[in-house]
Amino acid sequence: MQIFISWSGEPSRAFALALSEWLPLVIQSVKPFVSSNDIRSGQRWFNEIGKKLEATSFGILCLTPDNKEAPWILFEAGALSKHVAESRVVPLLIGLDKLQLTLPLS
Numbered sequence: 001m002q003i004f005i006s007w008s009g010e011p012s013r014a015f016a017l018a019l020s021e022w023l024p025l026v027i028q029s030v031k032p033f034v035s036s037n038d039i040r041s042g043q044r045w046f047n048e049i050g051k052k053l054e055a056t057s058f059g060i061l062c063l064t065p066d067n068k069e070a071p072w073i074l075f076e077a078g079a080l081s082k083h084v085a086e087s088r089v090v091p092l093l094i095g096l097d098k099l100q101l102t103l104p105l106s
Contacts, residue, residue, distance in 0.1 A: 002055060013036055016036075033056070
């Protein structure tokens with residue numbers, strides 16, 4: 001199962017990387033994707049992210065107070081939820097309370 005882990009900013013990236021290492025230890029069939037690790041130097045990063053978003057129906061958004069309204073987080077969340085009935089997008093709140101989230105992430 002592919003899992004797209006979305007991040008924006010250093011605290012969020014650190015959580016994304018830790019999560020990408022931990023998840024396969026818990027669920028061996030999981031293949032996490034984190035852009036900072038899984039896009040090789042020289043690759044067209046926008047194309048690679050687009051391919052992964054298209055092929056993935058489960059995503060985790062690493063949200064912090066500083067990135068909860070970041071354009072890339074919102075873009076990736078929208079792309080992940082492309083098939084509403086089939087897709088799952090889960091916010092991982094880092095230093096946030098669920099009441100601090102606004103639409104569309106809430």
